[in-house]
Amino acid sequence: MNGQGLINDFTLIRNKLIYMKKLLILCALLALVFKTYSQQKQSITLEDIWTKGTFSAKGVAGFTSLNDGRYYCDLDEKQNLIRFEFATGNGVDTLIKHDDLKMPGKNEAIDFNSFEFSNDESKILIPVETEHIYRHSSRSLFYVYDLKTHKLSLPINEKVRYATFSPDASKIAYVKENDLFYYDLFLKQETRISNDGKVNNIINGATDWVYEEEFAIYKAFFWSPNSDKIAFYRFDESKVKEYEMAMYGKLYPEQTKFKYPKAGEANSVINIYVYDLRSQLNAEMDIGKETDIYIPRIKWTNDNNTLCLTRLNRLQNKMELLLDDAGSGKSRILYSEENKYYIDVTDNLIFLNKEKSFIISNERDGWNHLYLYDMNGKLIRQITKGNFDVDDFYGMDEKKGLIYYSASENNPVERYIYCIGVNGKNKKQLITRKGWNGGTFNSAFTYFLNANSTTNSPGYYSLHSNDGKEIRVLETNQALNDKLKNYNISPASFTQFNNTEGTALNAWVIKPLNFDSTKKYPVLMYVYGGPGHQLVTDRWMGNNYFWYQLLAEKGYMIVCVDNRGTGFRGEQFKKCTYLQLGKFESEDQIAVAKNLATLPYVDAKRIGIWGWSFGGYMSSLCISKGADVFKTAIAVAPVTNWRYYDNIYTERYMRTPQENGKNYDDNSPINHVEKIKGKFLLIHGTADDNVHFQNSVEMVDMMIKKGVRFDSEYYPNKNHGIGGGKTRLHLYDKLTRFLLDNL
Numbered sequence: 001m002n003g004q005g006l007i008n009d010f011t012l013i014r015n016k017l018i019y020m021k022k023l024l025i026l027c028a029l030l031a032l033v034f035k036t037y038s039q040q041k042q043s044i045t046l047e048d049i050w051t052k053g054t055f056s057a058k059g060v061a062g063f064t065s066l067n068d069g070r071y072y073c074d075l076d077e078k079q080n081l082i083r084f085e086f087a088t089g090n091g092v093d094t095l096i097k098h099d100d101l102k103m104p105g106k107n108e109a110i111d112f113n114s115f116e117f118s119n120d121e122s123k124i125l126i127p128v129e130t131e132h133i134y135r136h137s138s139r140s141l142f143y144v145y146d147l148k149t150h151k152l153s154l155p156i157n158e159k160v161r162y163a164t165f166s167p168d169a170s171k172i173a174y175v176k177e178n179d180l181f182y183y184d185l186f187l188k189q190e191t192r193i194s195n196d197g198k199v200n201n202i203i204n205g206a207t208d209w210v211y212e213e214e215f216a217i218y219k220a221f222f223w224s225p226n227s228d229k230i231a232f233y234r235f236d237e238s239k240v241k242e243y244e245m246a247m248y249g250k251l252y253p254e255q256t257k258f259k260y261p262k263a264g265e266a267n268s269v270i271n272i273y274v275y276d277l278r279s280q281l282n283a284e285m286d287i288g289k290e291t292d293i294y295i296p297r298i299k300w301t302n303d304n305n306t307l308c309l310t311r312l313n314r315l316q317n318k319m320e321l322l323l324d325d326a327g328s329g330k331s332r333i334l335y336s337e338e339n340k341y342y343i344d345v346t347d348n349l350i351f352l353n354k355e356k357s358f359i360i361s362n363e364r365d366g367w368n369h370l371y372l373y374d375m376n377g378k379l380i381r382q383i384t385k386g387n388f389d390v391d392d393f394y395g396m397d398e399k400k401g402l403i404y405y406s407a408s409e410n411n412p413v414e415r416y417i418y419c420i421g422v423n424g425k426n427k428k429q430l431i432t433r434k435g436w437n438g439g440t441f442n443s444a445f446t447y448f449l450n451a452n453s454t455t456n457s458p459g460y461y462s463l464h465s466n467d468g469k470e471i472r473v474l475e476t477n478q479a480l481n482d483k484l485k486n487y488n489i490s491p492a493s494f495t496q497f498n499n500t501e502g503t504a505l506n507a508w509v510i511k512p513l514n515f516d517s518t519k520k521y522p523v524l525m526y527v528y529g530g531p532g533h534q535l536v537t538d539r540w541m542g543n544n545y546f547w548y549q550l551l552a553e554k555g556y557m558i559v560c561v562d563n564r565g566t567g568f569r570g571e572q573f574k575k576c577t578y579l580q581l582g583k584f585e586s587e588d589q590i591a592v593a594k595n596l597a598t599l600p601y602v603d604a605k606r607i608g609i610w611g612w613s614f615g616g617y618m619s620s621l622c623i624s625k626g627a628d629v630f631k632t633a634i635a636v637a638p639v640t641n642w643r644y645y646d647n648i649y650t651e652r653y654m655r656t657p658q659e660n661g662k663n664y665d666d667n668s669p670i671n672h673v674e675k676i677k678g679k680f681l682l683i684h685g686t687a688d689d690n691v692h693f694q695n696s697v698e699m700v701d702m703m704i705k706k707g708v709r710f711d712s713e714y715y716p717n718k719n720h721g722i723g724g725g726k727t728r729l730h731l732y733d734k735l736t737r738f739l740l741d742n743l
Contacts, residue, residue, distance in 0.1 A: 041488045044550045046736065050729040055483075055546050057458035060474045062440045062449060067121060069444025079112065081124075086447045086463065089472055096124070096145060101152050110143060110152075118169035122147055123185075125165060125172070134209060134689060136218040137161065142172070144185065155183050156190070161206055162219040166227035171277075173205075173221055173230055180205030180221055180232050182277070193230065193275045193282070200242065200259055203235040208268045210261055211235075213690060214648035215296040215345055226304040229326055230275045231285075233295070235268040245687055248716045258689065263643055263650040263664075264657040270295050272309060274326045285324040286331040287311060294648070296345045302353055308334070312345065316652045319343045321360075321377075335377045337362055341575040342652045344532065348393040359383070359403070359422075361390055363571045370403065372422060383424045389568045391415060392438065396422065397445035397466070404430075404441060404448070404466075408568040413494060413506055413538050417450065419466070430468030433460070436539035447471070453540035455492045455508060457481065488513050490552040492545075494538070497561060499591045503573075506536040507592070510548050510558040515601075522606035522743050523596055524551060526560040527622075529585045530614035531653055532567035532574055535560050547732060551739065559596065563588035579660055581642065581653050582621055582667035589618060590626035597629070608632030608678075608743045610735070613691060613720065614639065620669035620680075620699070627677045632743045634681045634735060637691050637720055640699040641668040644692060670699050674706040679742040681711045683731070685718030711738065 178197025435454035597604035616638025623633030
């Protein structure tokens with residue numbers, strides 16, 4: 001081959017290489033364009049979150065377990081009550097057809113979404129047309145459906161509160177106009193148990209506002225096991241001062257008044273009675289001579305004549321279990337517990353049938369654990385042990401001697417379900433699925449529903465046998481998970497920050513979308529921070545998650561930190577804030593903000609904080625005490641002075657203002673307003689029966705007096721939740737615009 005041929009061949013090869021290179025570049029460009037196009041995702045809107053329900057997760061409400069442990073009941077989409085088999089999930093039969101729920105002479109069946117079986121499963125109680133009073137309390141019409149005769153009746157033809165079957169299903173007890181009654185279903189006769197009920201004065205069979213809110217007890221009567229007695233509370237509110245709030249919408253606003261005992265103020269005087277249906281007499285139970293006490297729980301023991309009362313002193317640092325004779329009213333102390341801080345009231349008390357003993361939880365070793373005592377109050381053994389807190393106590397299968405509970409053993413931000421012998425041995429973790437797990441057990445402890453989620457993934461619901469084996473999956477929220485792939489999502493991740501004491505504080509962080517560590521970003525901190533509470537959990541947070549995603553897309557970094565005083569890291573971590581509520585909590589949030597300010601990708605001049613309720617209290621403290629750190633703060637429905645809040649909650653952590661007034665004042669935002677430098681937004685509902693609108697009014701008044709500029713928004717006739725209609729959309733639009741303008 002001559003030289004010219006070689007040159008021609010070389011030229012041909014070179015040209016081919018150039019062509020191939022251009023082709024590869026073109027392909028790469030096309031691939032990039034295709035990838036960019038294919039990865040284009042939708043932006044989240046406030047309407048998606050608050051009105052359209054775009055990101056609504058499906059749930060499994062639980063089940064109504066039947067006594068045999070093999071079956072459960074639930075309503076289908078047509079309001080038929082179906083009996084299902086646990087093992088297969090198959091419907092076995094229809095207990096009630098919705099069309100059968102017609103009263104004589106009526107063409108339409110009643111609409112309902114809840115029901116309650118009698119103990120023998122012969123009857124069903126159906127509440128309809130429910131009117132809510134406060135957070136838990138309500139009144140309804142109560143229908144009775146007899147599963148044997150297939151007849152529907154309305155024994156009490158007016159709205160009443162807390163209608164409850166007697167254990168033998170022959171009677172219904174209920175509260176009407178602050179008095180307690182029962183109705184005999186066979187005799188068709190109403191009997192009045194109390195006669196002195198009066199609004200804002202005397203309550204029989206129901207609780208006052210503060211018991212409902214802080215002890216989570218609202219139905220205040222309890223049938224004895226043999227259906228022949230009813231134990232009930234009597235509240236004398238006559239010396240409790242009234243709180244008044246206006247309800248707008250009429251020419252002259254209506255004034256709503258209710259008894260609300262603020263810190264240091266008089267409480268209701270409590271009496272406990274047992275009504276004997278045979279003798280028709282009330283016997284007063286001995287609860288001691290001291291009247292300035294609390295009775296947060298009543299529970300019948302397995303003895304039909306013995307009632308157990310929980311007695312708590314006003315400072316809430318001494319708790320006793322009293323056993324009262326239902327006939328004579330005489331009492332003896334079964335169990336006594338004292339704490340140098342305070343004692344949390346729980347429902348972790350059960351009396352065992354086989355042994356003369358009971359199980360209760362306490363923090364005697366510095367962590368919340370389960371203990372077994374005999375009926376003389378002598379400790380038999382500690383059942384659970386370790387540097388973790390027991391969270392939910394689900395109960396005990398006495399036949400097998402097994403106890404079921406959830407705990408923060410693996411990690412304070414996670415929950416797992418466990419089983420352990422009453423002897424404290426053979427502990428087994430029943431659920432290993434990562435994140436947050438919560439159980440609902442059937443009556444026989446043979447099956448349980450597990451609700452699992454993580455911060456970044458919605459609920460996964462599954463049915464398990466009592467050894468933890470997954471029987472079947474009920475809901476995965478796969479449709480929502482698939483939908484999320486089409487939206488801009490910046491996953492939350494967990495980390496820790498140290499406070500000035502060197503204590504590690506749990507936190508989660510959502511970084512801005514398309515995060516670039518060479519850029520600087522504004523930070524919005526989210527806080528609650530109240531005693532025993534947790535926000536930093538590996539658990540689906542619902543709509544707020546998507547609001548944070550909306551902010552992340554706009555270039556904000558979201559950080560949430562659990563300060564000292566929050567829960568499930570042992571008693572000392574939780575109770576170190578005692579008597580100084582707000583001091584260490586705000587110091588921790590300020591310390592974390594300063595820590596964030598040192599990060600190369602954080603704009604130290606643009607750090608904000610927001611919170612609701614106790615979190616609003618915290619954000620108000622931080623914008624004042626941390627004025628050089630926080631540029632912006634939002635407080636929704638905040639406590640601004642603990643003197644304005646209810647006594648059960650406040651005195652548990654602060655004692656009374658009369659005893660501890662300096663710490664009340666030192667840590668009330670209202671007394672630090674002159675320090676505020678940044679932009680501050682204050683939001684409140686005018687009909688907030690919990691954290692009164694007064695808190696924000698007094699804060700505003702003080703800021704005006706001190707010449708402090710602020711922004712505010714109030715929501716007429718809205719309670720502590722500030723919801724209903726388009727209210728949440730309006731609220732979060734306000735929050736978003738405020739942050740965009742000021743952070």
